[in-house]
Amino acid sequence: ETGVTQSPTHLIKTRGQQVTLRCSSQSGHNTVSWYQQALGQGPQFIFQYYREEENGRGNFPPRFSGLQFPNYSSELNVNALELDDSALYLCASSVDGPYEQYFGPGTRLTVT
Amino acid sequence: AQRVTQPEKLLSVFKGAPVELKCNYSYSGSPELFWYVQYSRQRLQLLLRHISRESIKGFTADLNKGETSFHLKKPFAQEEDSAMYYCALYNTNAGKSTFGDGTTLTVKP
Numbered sequence: 001e002t003g004v005t006q007s008p009t010h011l012i013k014t015r016g017q018q019v020t021l022r023c024s025s026q027s028g029h030n031t032v033s034w035y036q037q038a039l040g041q042g043p044q045f046i047f048q049y050y051r052e053e054e055n056g057r058g059n060f061p062p063r064f065s066g067l068q069f070p071n072y073s074s075e076l077n078v079n080a081l082e083l084d085d086s087a088l089y090l091c092a093s094s095v096d097g098p099y100e101q102y103f104g105p106g107t108r109l110t111v112t
Numbered sequence: 113a114q115r116v117t118q119p120e121k122l123l124s125v126f127k128g129a130p131v132e133l134k135c136n137y138s139y140s141g142s143p144e145l146f147w148y149v150q151y152s153r154q155r156l157q158l159l160l161r162h163i164s165r166e167s168i169k170g171f172t173a174d175l176n177k178g179e180t181s182f183h184l185k186k187p188f189a190q191e192e193d194s195a196m197y198y199c200a201l202y203n204t205n206a207g208k209s210t211f212g213d214g215t216t217l218t219v220k221p
Binding site: 035040044050058092097100102105 | 113116118128144148155156157158163198202204206207208209210211213215
């Protein structure tokens with residue numbers, strides 16, 4: 001059984017560009033949550049997907065969007081990147097809601 | 113709006129001493145509360161969940177609805193407990209999670 005994986009590990013983008021981050025959930029998990037973690041802060045909830053539907057969203061603008069696929073892997077898309085989007089992006093998978101979340105290692109995004 | 117506050121950014125204790133990491137929350141409904149831990153160079157992982165009422169690695173946490181607190185306690189700290197600890201709340205109605213900013217615990221020998 002493999003754990004949660006994320007790709008890429010690191011990414012550098014220019015302001016205004018678009019980025020896609022990927023998350024492969026743990027086997028048997030149907031819920032994926034995405035978080036943004038800035039330096040020195042706790043994870044900030046972006047959104048949650050359950051069985052391919054978004055069923056919870058934090059205070060992030062619409063340019064943050066996502067998808068969950070039939071195999072429960074997930075993507076986070078960010079359009080029109082801003083400097084403040086520079087952060088560690090974490091995904092976490094779980095079963096039937098975020099009650100026992102397993103986190104991935106994160107993707108470090110730098111926007112210049 | 114739901115909120116989680118961890119008032120101490122840093123906490124240092126000696127090995128064998130009791131430790132308490134504070135967590136206060138604001139939420140109008142019945143919260144689902146969690147403690148997560150991140151050891152050095154490891155991923156964030158669940159430590160315990162309030163509803164399970166388990167003791168994990170000697171840690172316990174009691175939900176106090178009157179004081180809206182969910183403090184994490186351990187009677188005798190060990191050096192391997194040194195880590196970053198996050199308190200988190202899940203709003204089941206809105207499907208929204210909120211994490212505190214974490215407390216770095218250092219257990220000195």
